[in-house]
Amino acid sequence: MAESVNNLNGDSAERSGEDRIAAVRDAGLVALSASETADALQEWRNQYIGRSGEVTLLLRGVGSLPAEQRAGFGQAANRLKNELEAAYGQREAAISVLTGPIGAIDVSLPGRSPAGGRLHPITQTIREITAAFGAMGFQTFEGPEVEFEGYNFDAMNIPSDHPAREMFDTFWLDRVDEDGNKSILLRTHTSPMQARIMETHEPPIRVVVPGRCYRYEATDASHEWHFNQVEVMAVDECITFADLKGTLYEFARRVFGPERKVRFRCDFFPFVEPGVDMSVDCFNCDGDPACRICRGSGWLEILGAGMVHPEVLRRSGYDPNKYTGFAAGMGVERVAMLKHGIDDIRHFYTNDMRFLSQF
Numbered sequence: 001m002a003e004s005v006n007n008l009n010g011d012s013a014e015r016s017g018e019d020r021i022a023a024v025r026d027a028g029l030v031a032l033s034a035s036e037t038a039d040a041l042q043e044w045r046n047q048y049i050g051r052s053g054e055v056t057l058l059l060r061g062v063g064s065l066p067a068e069q070r071a072g073f074g075q076a077a078n079r080l081k082n083e084l085e086a087a088y089g090q091r092e093a094a095i096s097v098l099t100g101p102i103g104a105i106d107v108s109l110p111g112r113s114p115a116g117g118r119l120h121p122i123t124q125t126i127r128e129i130t131a132a133f134g135a136m137g138f139q140t141f142e143g144p145e146v147e148f149e150g151y152n153f154d155a156m157n158i159p160s161d162h163p164a165r166e167m168f169d170t171f172w173l174d175r176v177d178e179d180g181n182k183s184i185l186l187r188t189h190t191s192p193m194q195a196r197i198m199e200t201h202e203p204p205i206r207v208v209v210p211g212r213c214y215r216y217e218a219t220d221a222s223h224e225w226h227f228n229q230v231e232v233m234a235v236d237e238c239i240t241f242a243d244l245k246g247t248l249y250e251f252a253r254r255v256f257g258p259e260r261k262v263r264f265r266c267d268f269f270p271f272v273e274p275g276v277d278m279s280v281d282c283f284n285c286d287g288d289p290a291c292r293i294c295r296g297s298g299w300l301e302i303l304g305a306g307m308v309h310p311e312v313l314r315r316s317g318y319d320p321n322k323y324t325g326f327a328a329g330m331g332v333e334r335v336a337m338l339k340h341g342i343d344d345i346r347h348f349y350t351n352d353m354r355f356l357s358q359f
């Protein structure tokens, strides 16, 4: 084609120059609308507006035309170049809408599977504990983490002058009551739910209450300043200490397996009488004095328990001469540590995916 343009001469040559431009234009536009893939579009670009494309060759031929034809032909060829470049741009955009940015997507590549979420190990443990009690007929309840002093302490037989308040390092909220005392706190245990449930339900009661608790205390391998407990409570006529032991043994068998050893010892809580704590044998050692989990005792305490104190029953509106009950409060993180052999409670809340993705 460059040859034919170079040979243009006079009017008829001008005429044939315009025809040439029109011919390139028509062929180019037809070929462009037939280009449907990124590869075809690239080929079209090379053929028409690329460095050796037809429009470029037309422009290169301008210098060899007679002087009087150069301006007219050059302008017409430039207009054609602009027109075809604009048409190319539109066509590229239209194809991109259908196939994505040209070259950006390789539809033959296998897809990427989305990262799957899972339940936190503590949530899994709570569900396992509540399911074990659920199988024994216990219903699950939940209650407030921000609690009144009256439920957290007084209803639990711990009046404000009682030394047992020292057992709980408490986070108090700034709000003060009319006497100038702080009366709202982050609950230190799930036991206030004993009173809340007895106030609103008639016996017989068999409940488990999982939830977060908060204590203003230093952390170590087995203590966190926030942790989860599951409160267990059964109240009815004729409930005895044998029911307490039988239920907690069965829970331990279901959650830890039959080979795990369980130990009860006397303990004091103002809201039970008598009171005990229950420990499970340490997974980490055999009574090694250097063990940082059990500190050489060979046992890890997982819960406090006892027969519901008659005063707690009375304060909640139950007749202690008619009803008896047992209650327990267990540490969920301690249960998870024993089940999975985790040697530091703080792993649960550092949000390290290398740890969490193992569960």
Ligand code: FA5
Binding pocket: 188, 189, 190, 191, 215, 217, 222, 223, 224, 225, 226, 227, 229, 269, 272, 275, 301, 302, 303, 304, 305, 306, 327, 328, 329, 330, 331, 332, 333, 334, 345
């Ligand atoms: C109580 O909180 C009593 N309310 C339990 C109770 C309920 C007794 C009903 C009698 C009747 P204690 O402070 O021991 O008791 O805590 C109970 C369990 O919570 C402990 O055995 C332990 O497993 C867990 N726990 C306590 N403090 C922490 C802590 N800082 N970090 C992790 N777990 C803890």
